[in-house]
Amino acid sequence: MIAKFELEYVIHPQHNHRVDTHRTDDPVEAEDFLMNLLVVGARIHAIKHEGAELEAGQTDRMLRVAAERLASRLLGRSLDLDSVQVKHRFGFAA
Numbered sequence: 001m002i003a004k005f006e007l008e009y010v011i012h013p014q015h016n017h018r019v020d021t022h023r024t025d026d027p028v029e030a031e032d033f034l035m036n037l038l039v040v041g042a043r044i045h046a047i048k049h050e051g052a053e054l055e056a057g058q059t060d061r062m063l064r065v066a067a068e069r070l071a072s073r074l075l076g077r078s079l080d081l082d083s084v085q086v087k088h089r090f091g092f093a094a
Contacts (some may be wrong), residue, residue: 007030
């Protein structure tokens with residue numbers, strides 16, 4: 001059975017060319033994994049859904065959600081704000 005989401009990435013693109021794949025059926029886990037890839041500066045090669053690569057707009061939406069969740073988490077932690085305050089001040093959802 002094909003995993004619902006497949007994320008293809010390279011962890012240290014400046015030193016490594018091996019493409020790894022993370023597979024999951026959970027869309028929230030896929031976004032969490034994308035957040036981690038963004039934090040470490042990994043090169044994201046492809047995001048696939050049920051074996052087919054997502055269109056550019058869909059990939060961009062998934063990356064944007066992951067980036068906004070990451071920004072929200074970082075702002076909340078750094079400024080000691082709860083999710084409601086972060087949303088009010090910066091417009092990022094929790």
